[in-house]
Amino acid sequence: MPPVKTPLYTDPYLVASVDAAFSVLAHIAREPDQSLQEIAGRCQLSVSQTNRLLHTLRMHGYILKTPLKRYRLGYSALNLGHHANHQFPLIEYAAADLDQVWRETQESVHLVQRSGLEVIILDLRESLQNVRVVSEIGKRGPLHLGGSGKVYLAYDDPKLLEQMLALNASAPDTSGHSTLVREIRQIREQGYYVARGDFEAEAFSIAAPILGTQHRIVGSLAISGPLARLTPEHEGKLIASCLAAVSRIGQQIQGKL
Incomplete structure (x- = not known):
């Protein structure tokens, strides 16, 4: 037994x-x-x-x-x-843009929201390529790993970053703290983040915030795939597709979310 x-x-x-x-x-x-x-x-x-x-x-x-x-x-x-689908309106608002990004990039696309000190995948479109990043709706991840979580740390309540740093304050190697703070500052400046191998070995994630009413973050959109496919040209196309999608979604949800 x-x-x-x-x-x-x-x-x-x-x-x-x-x-x-x-x-x-x-x-x-x-x-x-x-x-x-x-x-x-x-x-x-x-x-x-x-x-x-x-x-x-x-x-x-x-x-x-x-x-x-x-x-x-x-x-x-x-x-x-x-019934759950209807209680997460962002899923409906973002659906067409997830489809478009998926077609444009041929990579896996995730719609993510924060829950406490974690992020959760609300919806996804999985790449049809043989080598791809595989995930599932409902999967959770920490805020300090991967593009989606770090985007939340950059655009959500500043106390979130303080909490994350406090949780690891007793770690023997605190060099990661200054790295995280630097990454968050970079995200705020450029409006997106490219994660390389920090949430999954040999994988990348490009994420940007979905900003709703009063410029409040209500979600993030992430494109992920194998690092071997992330050439400078491909990266540029993915960033452009991601930023265009979050902009379109943000326009739809103004005054609603």
Whole structure:
């Protein structure tokens, strides 16, 4: 039997059974068609507890059990996703421009928003090239790595940068602090950022802010791909495409977001 999952921190308001159910549901969303035993193992829960959670999720329609006793998302999850899309209006406003950037660059394109000290992919268009950067909607990343996060540090509340620096204040090597501050200053000056290998080895990310009402950042658009493809000419085209897209999206959302 796999070890029972233990929380990394204690939260007096956390309901352990609900937390475990969401863990199971999220796992099935990422890796469908697994057995009870496989799900229990991956979620670090006992088989009996996992079985009860799966039964409860099935009763509410959030998962389905196939004839081969495998599990996948159910119709309630589909309905929930449909409603979620309408509660993130930036997805709709940016959709046409994500398509255009994807066609122009033939690279992967991501629409990103901040949540706390992380960024989350809201929507994406994946490159069709054999060598490409692969990601998924809902994937999270720290603010201080990659283009999208650093763009937020440059354009959002200045206290965010202070928080990020404070979190790593006790690190033995603080040279990264001055580098990050310098990068943020550069982003503010040029309006975009080119990340090379800092969020994923051998990959690049070119990101720019989506600015809404009162010049407030409401998201970022990022183009990513393998570093080997980032020639100076290709980089220039990607930057131009990214900046044009965020400008068009920003015009659409004035007075709305």
